[in-house]
Amino acid sequence: EVQLVESGGGLVQPGGSLRLSCAASGFTFSSYEMNWVRQAPGKGLEWVSYISSSGSTIYYADSVKGRFTISRDNAKNSLYLQMNSLRAEDTAVYYCARVAWLQLFLDYWGQGTLVTVSS
């Protein structure tokens, strides 16, 4: 059974940093591209970042470019999102999600972890 479990969310002050993790199981993690998607309270879904299966190709949404860093450790079956210079507008539930094999949609999602940026 495919499972994605996020962790690392919490309350952080504006300008602070936080590192999210996503533990993957039930599939060959190293073979799949992964994304982070976020959802602000009461709002819609927003794509945040993409990483290829090897980690060699990375993309970011303009709203987080230069502040967030996506990475992965295939030996540990883990995906990460390092978030720096956090702003109030980064407050959201952050989901890690698997990209379907050679496709452009997300076939499995984690349960999400809440990040709150507030003083």
Place this chain on the structure above:
Amino acid sequence: SYELTQPPSVSVSPGQTARITCSGDALPKQYAYWYQQKPGQAPVLVIYKDSERPSGIPERFSGSSSGTTVTLTISGVQAEDEADYYCQSADSSGTYDWVFGGGTKLTVL
């Protein structure tokens, strides 16, 4: 970047047909995908590549495409279908631009 536009809300009575649209200039060139999200839960894929249904998704869910608009149709709506629905598309030819529509709240009266 580009945008996908959905109506904020759609309401139907049980047993009726619900149609949720998603419009975007890129849709004639790119597939659309639909996700269902219930309160407090992660999204679930219900339609991929405009009209394909993943295994485990009821047959009452279907998708179609015409020009710059794609449509999610739920036939014989049930109370359990009340949820938010999001369309999504992606362009991997250049900057890997993933976009979600703003979401549509389906209310079953």
